[in-house]
Amino acid sequence: MTAGRDDDALSWGGDDDPTLDVGAAEPDEVTPASEITSLPEGWSAVGRGSEAVTADAKDDADLDEGRVDARGSMESAAHGAPVREPMGNAELITLGVIGGFSALYAVGWLIGALRLQGTAQFLVAPVAYQISLWLAVLAPLVWFAAVFLLTAASRTWVRFAWLAAGVVLLVPWPFIMVGAIGR
Numbered sequence: 001m002t003a004g005r006d007d008d009a010l011s012w013g014g015d016d017d018p019t020l021d022v023g024a025a026e027p028d029e030v031t032p033a034s035e036i037t038s039l040p041e042g043w044s045a046v047g048r049g050s051e052a053v054t055a056d057a058k059d060d061a062d063l064d065e066g067r068v069d070a071r072g073s074m075e076s077a078a079h080g081a082p083v084r085e086p087m088g089n090a091e092l093i094t095l096g097v098i099g100g101f102s103a104l105y106a107v108g109w110l111i112g113a114l115r116l117q118g119t120a121q122f123l124v125a126p127v128a129y130q131i132s133l134w135l136a137v138l139a140p141l142v143w144f145a146a147v148f149l150l151t152a153a154s155r156t157w158v159r160f161a162w163l164a165a166g167v168v169l170l171v172p173w174p175f176i177m178v179g180a181i182g183r
Contacts, residue, residue: 091156098144098163105140105172112174113137140170 038053039045045053087095113120113133120129143166151159 094160095148095163098160098167101167102140102144102170105167105170106137108172108175109133109136109140112172112176112178115178116174140166143170 110133113136117129117133124132144163147159147162147166151162
């Protein structure tokens with residue numbers, strides 16, 4: 001077998017990373033994991049004994065103007081309020097599904113309102129009908145965007161409660177009553 005990484009049968013992107021060359025160090029030079037007490041910036045210790053490992057001096061100071069408490073969540077140094085952690089997979093998928101419902105609701109409002117256009121213009125002025133049509137079409141999208149932006153610092157259940165309220169309140173009734181289902 002060859003000793004160099006360049007002579008390997010397969011090479012992958014990132015193979016030039018110096019942290020991958022673990023075979024180059026002598027066994028005497030390798031520090032046992034139990035003796036490591038600090039990690040470089042951006043790294044975090046997990047598993048048994050991780051409580052004893054601290055971050056470098058750069059990380060001991062406020063991390064991007066924030067502090068990490070004992071549970072691992074960040075607090076803003078200026079306000080003392082918790083900073084929202086990144087979204088998990090379930091939250092991202094649920095947001096995508098509800099965003100899809102909002103887009104489908106907008107299409108439903110458009111189709112339903114266009115089918116009622118001839119009948120509704122006998123009751124209201126054409127300009128008023130066009131304004132109400134586009135407000136109805138944009139309502140589910142505006143609701144989703146507003147809830148997403150305004151609940152950024154709120155708890156997850158608050159965000160999903162408001163999004164669920166939008167799903168219930170903004171059902172495209174003209175499409176359901178006159179569209180494919182109502183015929």
